[in-house]
Amino acid sequence: MTEQTQVHAAPAGPVFWPKPTDTNPKLRVGFFGLTGCAGCQLSVLFNEDEILRLVEIIDVTAFPFVRERNIERDFDFLFVEGLVASRNDLETLQKLRERTKVLVALGACAHTGCVPAYRNFTLKENYEHLLYVKDRGIEDINPSPVDDYVKIDHTIPGCPPDKREILSFITDIVGGNKPKTFNNPVCIECRRNNNACLLESGKPCLGPVTRGGCNAVCVNGGFECWGCRGLTDDANVPAMVKLLEEKGYSKEFIRDRMRMFAGLKMPAEVEIIFRAANNKP
Amino acid sequence: MPQTISLSHLTKIEGHATLTLEVDAGKVKQCHLSSIEGSRYFEGILKGRYYYEASELSSRICGICSCAHTLGAIHAVENAFGVVPSKQTMQLRKLLAIGERIRSHATHLYFLALPDYLGHESVFSMLPKYKPQVKSALRMMKAGNEIIRTVGGRDLHPVSAAIGGFLKFPPAEKMAYLQEQLKGIAPDVEATARLFGGLKNPDFEAPADSFSLYNGVDYPMFSSNLKSETRMFSPDDYASYIAEYHEPYSTANFVVKEGKTYFVGALARINNNFRFLSPKARAIAKDTGVLFPDYNPYVNNFAQALELVHYADEAAGICRQLKSIKPEPIVEFTPYESRGISATEVPRGILWHEYVITAEGKIDFANIVTPTAQNLRKMEEDIRAILPSLLVGDDKTLVMQIEKLIRSYDPCFSCSTHFLKVKWVGKKRKQSPKRGSLRSLDKRERAAVDKVLGRSQ
Numbered sequence: 001m002t003e004q005t006q007v008h009a010a011p012a013g014p015v016f017w018p019k020p021t022d023t024n025p026k027l028r029v030g031f032f033g034l035t036g037c038a039g040c041q042l043s044v045l046f047n048e049d050e051i052l053r054l055v056e057i058i059d060v061t062a063f064p065f066v067r068e069r070n071i072e073r074d075f076d077f078l079f080v081e082g083l084v085a086s087r088n089d090l091e092t093l094q095k096l097r098e099r100t101k102v103l104v105a106l107g108a109c110a111h112t113g114c115v116p117a118y119r120n121f122t123l124k125e126n127y128e129h130l131l132y133v134k135d136r137g138i139e140d141i142n143p144s145p146v147d148d149y150v151k152i153d154h155t156i157p158g159c160p161p162d163k164r165e166i167l168s169f170i171t172d173i174v175g176g177n178k179p180k181t182f183n184n185p186v187c188i189e190c191r192r193n194n195n196a197c198l199l200e201s202g203k204p205c206l207g208p209v210t211r212g213g214c215n216a217v218c219v220n221g222g223f224e225c226w227g228c229r230g231l232t233d234d235a236n237v238p239a240m241v242k243l244l245e246e247k248g249y250s251k252e253f254i255r256d257r258m259r260m261f262a263g264l265k266m267p268a269e270v271e272i273i274f275r276a277a278n279n280k281p
Numbered sequence: 282m283p284q285t286i287s288l289s290h291l292t293k294i295e296g297h298a299t300l301t302l303e304v305d306a307g308k309v310k311q312c313h314l315s316s317i318e319g320s321r322y323f324e325g326i327l328k329g330r331y332y333y334e335a336s337e338l339s340s341r342i343c344g345i346c347s348c349a350h351t352l353g354a355i356h357a358v359e360n361a362f363g364v365v366p367s368k369q370t371m372q373l374r375k376l377l378a379i380g381e382r383i384r385s386h387a388t389h390l391y392f393l394a395l396p397d398y399l400g401h402e403s404v405f406s407m408l409p410k411y412k413p414q415v416k417s418a419l420r421m422m423k424a425g426n427e428i429i430r431t432v433g434g435r436d437l438h439p440v441s442a443a444i445g446g447f448l449k450f451p452p453a454e455k456m457a458y459l460q461e462q463l464k465g466i467a468p469d470v471e472a473t474a475r476l477f478g479g480l481k482n483p484d485f486e487a488p489a490d491s492f493s494l495y496n497g498v499d500y501p502m503f504s505s506n507l508k509s510e511t512r513m514f515s516p517d518d519y520a521s522y523i524a525e526y527h528e529p530y531s532t533a534n535f536v537v538k539e540g541k542t543y544f545v546g547a548l549a550r551i552n553n554n555f556r557f558l559s560p561k562a563r564a565i566a567k568d569t570g571v572l573f574p575d576y577n578p579y580v581n582n583f584a585q586a587l588e589l590v591h592y593a594d595e596a597a598g599i600c601r602q603l604k605s606i607k608p609e610p611i612v613e614f615t616p617y618e619s620r621g622i623s624a625t626e627v628p629r630g631i632l633w634h635e636y637v638i639t640a641e642g643k644i645d646f647a648n649i650v651t652p653t654a655q656n657l658r659k660m661e662e663d664i665r666a667i668l669p670s671l672l673v674g675d676d677k678t679l680v681m682q683i684e685k686l687i688r689s690y691d692p693c694f695s696c697s698t699h700f701l702k703v704k705w706v707g708k709k710r711k712q713s714p715k716r717g718s719l720r721s722l723d724k725r726e727r728a729a730v731d732k733v734l735g736r737s738q
Contacts, residue, residue, distance in 0.1 A: 033296075033297070034319070035318055035319030035320075035321060036344075037341055037342060037343050037344040037347070038295045038296065038343070038344045038345060038693075039343075039344020039345070039347065039437045039438065040344070041344075042344045042345055042388070042437065043344075043436070043437065045388070045392070045422075046422065046426055046436055046437075048419040048420070048422050048423035048426070049419075049423070051419065052408070052412075052415070052416070052419070055405055055408075060405065063403075064290065064292045064293075065292070065293070065294075065295070066292075066293060066392050066393065066403055066404060066405075067292060067293070067402060067403040067405065068292050068293060068396070068402035068403055069402045069403070070292070083319075084319070085319025085320060085321060086317070086318075086319030086320070086532070088297075088317055088319070089319050114341065115323075115326060115338055115341040116321040116322075116323075116326070116341070118326050119321070119322055119325060119326055122325060122326060122328070122329060123329070126325045126326075126328040126329055127322040127324070127325020127326070127328070128325075130320075130322050130324060130325050132527060132529070133529055134320075134529055134530075134532065135315075135529050135530050137317065138315070138316075138317050138319070138320075138530075138531075138532050140319065140320055141319075143319075143321065159341065159438065160344065160435075160436070160437040160438055163436065217434065217435050217440070218434070218435070218440045220434060220449075221433070221434020221435060221439070221440040221441040221448065221449050222434070222440070222441050222447075222448025222449035223434065223440035223441065223443075223448055223449075226337065256330075260334075260338070
């Protein structure tokens, strides 16, 4: 396995995961957003039946999206949404990393860079006309996932992340347990839900190579998987590409589709497969 | 001596923004409302992608209004290819949009706006005293999410809505279930409207053009003509009356209509469409004594609350009609070289999507104008206008009132950022009016902008 695959694999836990103690009964938790759509932070709130209980069992010391007063230090756990796209983002991220024991990448932007990072694969002329000179702090830097700059201790993947996964993560850490990561492909859950296979009907579904844990929510809704949760550890990408080619999709189409949500986390050997395609996007 | 007030990292808004004010001898020298959200350049990402990928990709612009972007993109592509969806499809789309409207308004009103009015820092600190109100907000958010999940397949970034129809249909009994849920929140929406109708707002008027969709038949949601105080507009030639410009201090653009400031959102919608609100919503408005049109920007909160009442009624009606829902095939169409535009009403105002599509079905040009971008200039002007009256009080009140003013617009800086058309420094971008791309301000308009903002060239 190359180093890049390692980066993609479910991250190893830190040496020390904070647990509630008698003297410190409530974990200090923060929620922050870098550049993103706020959808991941909303996914926390959209646990409508549980949110009031959640804020009782943990100490939400900072959540600028919904709080005016935020204590931005001494976190046990810090959830960060969004990708790094400006100088501000980077400075905030580095500051936050120093102030938390565990840093959790919440959602696809933090994890892979998601759709905004697809810009790395587009031609500059596609967005050149949108550029302009900005003041210091808000000037652009290449859209990148969070772990390009700092160490991530855990990832809750997905665009959006499954709100139940956030919930179970929090109940796990409160109980002193280490949260699970999923490694089965989406197809396992999809089959269990008795969905008709979209690949069989010719749709470019990436379910076989995509990390599950989402309950195959897109296919349940009739829509093919675009791979927002990233590849499974043992994804057989060559077989996936071959299968889609047999269905009539060009290498170029498959490459772009796989890059859309998790492009920056594709292992090097996947990119080699696509060399055959016209390398200019 | 000039005094600088800087509110860095405004809280309780979607996205990131900073406000810088420079005040000298009771006069506002400078007022910059800056989006400091990083730029994502969605329009650049969309260029070169296929038309059928536009809804899935542009949905990622915003979490809280992801249904809006999904439907905006779908309607624009349908407009390009002349696709006419079935009546049932349009009903389902409207239901999806209403679910999002209920969720978005409830979240904004209780989680972002109300703590200011009650002297609390957040909804969490409100809990000991106002638990029933917070629970009521969560019930409305849940009902909204249930509608979105049922129709769109997922809370955020819905998957089932497609060009020409739906990929999946909820079973008929689900419609009865949703109707029950909506009945369940009827007391909540009414209490919300009465609560916000009774809140004391600063005595402040900031007249400008209310701009919204208007069809003369019902409370508008999807493509129709647009109305302002002065006249009607057609969405097709929007580039002839809307212009964007930007400032180095912000990653969000600013928008003017016919060279002037205007505003969009719930208040603008009600100002133009009050008579199409449901009877209950109108009755509550009458009880509270607020007369529309109203030009106090703080009243936008109440306008959102009235929309909650209206949309809970309307959604229940749609669910009733959809009790005989049947799976339908997607409308067939052949893509060709074309251009499509959609103007839809979304929680924060009018959302524009425009795509120029090549014969191969690829997007050659994309343009998206979000509600917050359209409101930004009005927000800056309002802050300038209200500031002198606040300078006599203490700084804490001043900051609180200004933040409250900004929040009452329910700005979404995630959305408004990165939709910039003009290159201010250096050469102007080549213009192609045929495509209807937004033009940049001409010299005269730019001078007018500078005059309003108190700058010399």
